[in-house]
Amino acid sequence: xxxxxxxxxxxxxxxxxxxxxxxxxxxxxxxxxxxxxxxxxxxxxxxxxxxxxxxxxxxxxxxxxxxxxxxxxxxxxxxxxxxxxxxxxxxxxxxxxxxxxxxxxxxxxxxxxxxxxxxxxxxxxxxxxxxxxxxxxxxxxxxxxxxxxxxxxxxxxx
Ligand code: FES
Numbered sequence: 595x596x597x598x599x600x601x602x603x604x605x606x607x608x609x610x611x612x613x614x615x616x617x618x619x620x621x622x623x624x625x626x627x628x629x630x631x632x633x634x635x636x637x638x639x640x641x642x643x644x645x646x647x648x649x650x651x652x653x654x655x656x657x658x659x660x661x662x663x664x665x666x667x668x669x670x671x672x673x674x675x676x677x678x679x680x681x682x683x684x685x686x687x688x689x690x691x692x693x694x695x696x697x698x699x700x701x702x703x704x705x706x707x708x709x710x711x712x713x714x715x716x717x718x719x720x721x722x723x724x725x726x727x728x729x730x731x732x733x734x735x736x737x738x739x740x741x742x743x744x745x746x747x748x749x750x751x752x
Contacts, residue, residue: 600643605635609651621652625662628652677751679706680716680729681738687718690725694739698726701740709747 601609612627625648632644645659652659681687681699691698703713711730721727724736728743731750735742 600632600635600641600647602635605631609648613651622654622658622662624652625654625659629659629663676710676712677731678729679711679713679743679747680719681713682717682719682721682725682727682729683715684718684722686722687726691738694726696740698738698740702728702738702743705740705744706747709751711747711751 599606608631609628612624612631613621616623628648628651629640629644632640632648636644640663642656645663646656648654649656649659679702681702683699687698699713699715706713716729719727719729719734721734721736726738727734727736728738729735730743730746735746
């Protein structure tokens with residue numbers, strides 16, 4: 595019986611590109627982008643067929659891929675259906691946000707709520723130069739203000 599494939603032909607090309615970025619023997623390092631790709635293709639969670647295909651592609655065992663997923667339950671076991679917005683709460687962003695007259699987290703929640711966007715905090719996004727920073731729809735934005743966050747959400751979801 596021919597095994598069924600999980601990845602679409604287009605994503606299979608991406609899988610090959612991702613794996614080619616890593617030196618031989620270091621295929622385990624490609625798990626994060628491969629699992630992210632699988633999750634994006636499937637929408638919410640990573641099915642066993644995807645784990646098996648990733649295992650076959652990387653030379654790892656199914657159990658190794660599965661245990662990696664179990665190590666990152668909030669990332670790979672379940673992807674929330676509601677769009678997510680993450681406000682950086684690391685030192686630089688907190689410091690800059692305090693210079694504003696309002697709580698940036700609460701401001702983000704108030705503008706995000708009507709759009710059904712869930713707001714959470716996150717660690718440093720690597721955009722300290724533009725603190726306060728936030729992440730939405732796979733993009734990092736800097737110089738967060740209540741108005742700017744609303745603008746980004748409305749543009750991205752329209
Ligand atoms: S501290 Fe917020 S992006 Fe680095």
